[in-house]
Structures are given as structure tokens and as C-alpha cells.
Amino acid sequence: MRTPWAPPQRRDTCMTFKTPRLMIAALRGGAGKTLVSLGLAAAWRRRLGLSVVPFKKGPDYIDAGWLALAASHPCYNLDPFLMSPMDILGSFVRRAHGADVALIEGNRGLYDGVDADGTCSSAELSKLLKSPVVLVLDATKMTRTAAALVLGCRMLDPQVDVAGVILNRVAGARHERVLRQSVEKVNGLPVVGVLPKERENLFPERHMGLVPPQEHGRLAEAVERLAERMEALVDVEGLHDMARRAERLGWPAVGGCNPVAQLGGDAVRIGVLRDGAFQFYYPENLEALEESGAELVFIDSMNLPRLPEVDALYIGGGFPETHLAQIAGNRPFRESVREAVEAGLPVYAECGGLMFLSRGIRSGDRLHPMVGALPFEVEMGRKPQGHGYTVLEAVKETAFFPEGIELRGHEFHYSRVVDVTESLEFAFRVKKGFGVLEGWDGVCYKNVLASYTHLHACGQKEWAEGLLKAAVWHRNRKVMASETALRPPQASVVKAL
Structure with missing residues (x-):
């Protein structure tokens, strides 16, 4: 039987991993973190000329496919239920090494895991990877309550580095003003982006989430317009600065999908x-x-x-x-x-x-x-x-x-x-x-x-x-x-x- 998941104990090591990294998380599924992640990956690549390696927390295929398209790089999965901490670290270090930035999309709510303690949650993954977290908050029909929700995420586990907030589905200028002031005043965190309600949905969904890229008829247009939207409404340079402040990882890069032993004879x-x-x-x-x-x-x-x-x-x-x-x-x-x-x-x-x-x-x-x-x-x-x-x-x-x-x-x-x-x-x-x-x-x-x-x-x-x-x-x-x-x-x- 596999032992319960827990972050490994820190140990001396001869290597240090310092690639900038950022996790995009939310308070629940469907809050908009996938579209923010897609737009940010494309905007970083397009506007700042960064090489972006995307990761998806959890076993998802479809979001990962879209992230790969937006970043123009394969997207890899990190899942604390399916993988050991050392497997996660090894895979992350191996695949993000040499990139300008690693972007990690969380899943569900920040603290949602497989049990009441949030085991295997995005929060636990962010601590393991020492990654700052930006919260995408669906602000539909709320104002100061948004500040309370962000405060709850910060206070539940102070070891989770909540670095900023992106407000999504904002109704107008007055709604934005009250939301921004309350979130920043209560939490001392920057609101790094405000996304209004959208009339046109360029990324339709069906029973398993987004329609896969292979079945979307307007791939390039959808990603391009999403990148433009992020550049106009979100501080993409500031988000890169947040990623650059991530602590160095001091754990050894072991595990991580290293290939099995070479099998003799001609290639199968x-x-x-x-x-x-x-x-x-x-x-x-x-x-x-x-x-x-x-x-x-x-x-x-x-x-x-x-x-x-x-x-x-x-x-x-x-x-x-x-x-x-x-x-x-x-x-x-x-x-x-x-x-x-x-x-x-x-x-x-x-x-x-x-x-x-x-x-x-x-x-x-x-x-x-x-x-x-x-x-x-x-x-x-x-x-x-x-x-x-x-x-x-x-x-x-x-x-x-x-x-x-x-x-x-x-x-x-x-x-x-x-x-x-x-x-x-x-x-x-x-x-x-x-x-x-x-x-x-x-x-x-x-x-x-x-x-x-x-x-x-x-x-x-x-x-x-x-x-x-x-x-x-x-x-x-x-x-x-x-x-x-x-x-x-x-x-x-x-x-x-």
C-alpha cells in the first residue's frame, strides 16, 4: 500500500531549481481559472516573448490540451493522488528546467482535495512547488464578500503564498471599484486583473468540460483573442514578477517519469x-x-x-x-x-x-x-x-x-x-x-x-x-x-x- 501523501522533508542537495513559477487557482470549479491560464500563457509568450511550460494539476486531458496550444509547448500533469511528492518534484524540475516561466493551473477550489483535510489539493501542490498563487474570483453578485473569501483562503493555511487576485465576471465600473477597494484594503494584496462579463463564449463546454481543441473550429482566433483580452485587462508583467519571486526549490530531482530500463534488441x-x-x-x-x-x-x-x-x-x-x-x-x-x-x-x-x-x-x-x-x-x-x-x-x-x-x-x-x-x-x-x-x-x-x-x-x-x-x-x-x-x-x- 502507498503511504499517505505528505510533502517530503527538506534535505541537503547539490542542486537548486530556480525557474519562475506561478499557480492560477480559484475558490471553486467554473470560476474562470482555465481561461485565465490560457490567456496568460499566450500573453506571456506573445507580449513578453517568454518560453512557457504549462502544467495542469489533476488528471485532466482537455484543459491540458488547451494549455499546450496556448503555450506552444506540451502541458504536463501534476497529481498528488496519482504521484508521490518526489515524482511530482522530479517531473516538474525536469520539464520546467530552462524555461522562462512555469505556469500551473490548479483544479476545483484551492483547498479542495480528496478528504476533509484537503489532501491532494492545489494548495498542497503549491506548497510542495513553493509557487505563488493567484486567485481567480468569480465576483458575480458580490462586493465586500469577495474580500472575506480571499481572506479565508489566506488565513486557512498561511503557508500558502496567495500573491494576488484576478476578479472575473465583473458587472461594471462601480462594481469593479468597490470590489478592488475591499479586496486590497482587507487583504493587502493587489488586484492584478479585472475581467468583465463576456457576451461571446469562444470556448464552449459540454459534459466533460471545454470542447477539446481538436473539435474547436476557431483555434487560432480563440487563443489570439483571449491573449489580447488578458493583455488589455490583466497586469501580465506584474504576474511575471510574481512568478520570479518564487523561492528556489532545494529538493533533489528524483523520480518524475524517468524512463524504464532500456530493453535490449531492436526498437519495438x-x-x-x-x-x-x-x-x-x-x-x-x-x-x-x-x-x-x-x-x-x-x-x-x-x-x-x-x-x-x-x-x-x-x-x-x-x-x-x-x-x-x-x-x-x-x-x-x-x-x-x-x-x-x-x-x-x-x-x-x-x-x-x-x-x-x-x-x-x-x-x-x-x-x-x-x-x-x-x-x-x-x-x-x-x-x-x-x-x-x-x-x-x-x-x-x-x-x-x-x-x-x-x-x-x-x-x-x-x-x-x-x-x-x-x-x-x-x-x-x-x-x-x-x-x-x-x-x-x-x-x-x-x-x-x-x-x-x-x-x-x-x-x-x-x-x-x-x-x-x-x-x-x-x-x-x-x-x-x-x-x-x-x-x-x-x-x-x-x-x-
Whole structure:
């Protein structure tokens, strides 16, 4: 069992990390911190010419995708539930080193965690990273109460460095004046930005948050206009000064998604479905595979006629339900995946990948055929069927994980498994979360492992190692089969013929 999360004790070290850094947090989800983070990343890059490395607190894929676009740099996740403190520090130092500034977007409210003590909250992460915090406050229908809310955030834990406030959804000049005066007078903190209510929403939402960048029709325009808005209404230079005042980190950069040991032999080819339907991949996961010697082959499930030759297949999450006609319409590709599964190809699938491997996805009154490797259908619901962190115990050995290992991940899916026609074999007992069927996750078939749980390579280093080993095993098996087929028949066999 993993020990409870707690910041590591400070220790002597031969290195010091001094990259400027700033966390954008809020009092609750939906207060506007994502748009502020996007606009600030773009404004820093555009107006000040800074190289910005973005980070997202928590397991979110969509906000991270937008941050990567705004910063013109991959966005990495930092999650105290999924990762140890040293893994977080190692990943942060490794990836932010050499940048002009690191921008960290928090999640939910500043002190919201997994329990009443706020364990794994954005506040705890800010202390670990010694990062100043700017609060985005939704000021709708309030004035001096805003000052009280900021004061509460400052007083609840004085070790959290609340450095400034951005007021969002301000109704007008008088509203701004009273808000600014009360917040600054009570707290002695600067209001570094005031954002009015917006009539046009350039960043529409749906059930899982913002519409992903891949499905937004006006990417460049949306980010450009957001950057212009931040430059006009927020003190972007002052925010950079706040980031520069961050204390040096004196902890050693250990852990942090360092690649697993290099595997011998030629590089294995790992296919990755990556298109409009399958887009949820942590950059750290892909980097862990590449840095360990794998060649990643990115595959468009909607347009390629068949699965290319690979040693293993990784199918991440996404929104297959919004691309059903295109996926179902590419029958040759689906059939080639089914053939590869039946031939023993190792396939690791998460959430959307599980849906893709099913017999079909029900949407309304219509069933859209999928790969058909797993003996069930998937039905879309109106409410989340599983949402939050998961803890899994491996109850059997698979091509990817040994029996007995405990895994930490997260799930967020509106789909559910229905019309199961055969007995399902599960790899994981769910200790926290929901899974495929209540209490169980990780459907096994041949060398397929399909789960609703997403895993992160920083906190679960066994993931990359397991996928690589499965790919090496399959490659060696193919080589042996090929050599056997090409070997001359033995004399006894020739005589018999």
C-alpha cells in the first residue's frame, strides 16, 4: 500500500531549481481559472516573448490540451493522488528546467482535495512547488464578500503564498471599484486583473468540460483573442514578477517519469490510435515509451485502411461517441484490428479504447459497429457512470501487469457496458471507483487489457514497463515464427514426404 501523501522533508542537495513559477487557482470549479491560464500563457509568450511550460494539476486531458496550444509547448500533469511528492518534484524540475516561466493551473477550489483535510489539493501542490498563487474570483453578485473569501483562503493555511487576485465576471465600473477597494484594503494584496462579463463564449463546454481543441473550429482566433483580452485587462508583467519571486526549490530531482530500463534488441513499434476520436494521452506516457527505446506509430482510426504492422497497440481515451459514423464507416480498419487481436497482438485500451473494442456503441436508437473483440456493447448515458480517482488491485497476471500490484488512476465516463453475451474475465478488483461493472475493471481477452481507468506513467512506472515488455514478447514471437517458417525441413521430414 502507498503511504499517505505528505510533502517530503527538506534535505541537503547539490542542486537548486530556480525557474519562475506561478499557480492560477480559484475558490471553486467554473470560476474562470482555465481561461485565465490560457490567456496568460499566450500573453506571456506573445507580449513578453517568454518560453512557457504549462502544467495542469489533476488528471485532466482537455484543459491540458488547451494549455499546450496556448503555450506552444506540451502541458504536463501534476497529481498528488496519482504521484508521490518526489515524482511530482522530479517531473516538474525536469520539464520546467530552462524555461522562462512555469505556469500551473490548479483544479476545483484551492483547498479542495480528496478528504476533509484537503489532501491532494492545489494548495498542497503549491506548497510542495513553493509557487505563488493567484486567485481567480468569480465576483458575480458580490462586493465586500469577495474580500472575506480571499481572506479565508489566506488565513486557512498561511503557508500558502496567495500573491494576488484576478476578479472575473465583473458587472461594471462601480462594481469593479468597490470590489478592488475591499479586496486590497482587507487583504493587502493587489488586484492584478479585472475581467468583465463576456457576451461571446469562444470556448464552449459540454459534459466533460471545454470542447477539446481538436473539435474547436476557431483555434487560432480563440487563443489570439483571449491573449489580447488578458493583455488589455490583466497586469501580465506584474504576474511575471510574481512568478520570479518564487523561492528556489532545494529538493533533489528524483523520480518524475524517468524512463524504464532500456530493453535490449531492436526498437519495438507501438501503435497509438491518435485522431479526433482518440486524443486523451498524457505526454509523459508517450515520452516514457519513446525514451525507453520504443518507436511510436500514430494511427488514424477513421482514415487508414488497415492497422499497420506494430508490436503492440495503445488505444487511449477520447470521444468516439462524437465520431461514430466515421469510425463505423471504416470497416476495413476495424476488421484489421480484430484480426490482430485474434492473432495475439498485445492491446492496452483505456476508456474510449474499451468502447472501440466492443461490439458496438449505442447512440439513441442506433448501434454503431465497432471492432467486436469484446463480447458486449456500450451505451451512452446522460450522467457520469464513473467519475473520480480509482484504486485497483490486480487479481491475475496479464501481459502488462503482475498479479497483486496496486494501481492508482482515474475514470470519467458517460458510457456503460451493456448486453454482455459471454462471461467476462477481469484483471482488476476495484478498491475505489466504479470500473466496467461495479467492483471490477480491466476486461481481458487473449492479450487485450481494456479498462475504464486511465493510468499516468509518472505515478505508475509499471505501466510503461509492462507495455514495452508485452511489445518485445510479441516481436520476438513473430521473429521466431518467421525463422521457423524459413528453416529448411529436417531430413526425416523430407524422406517422409
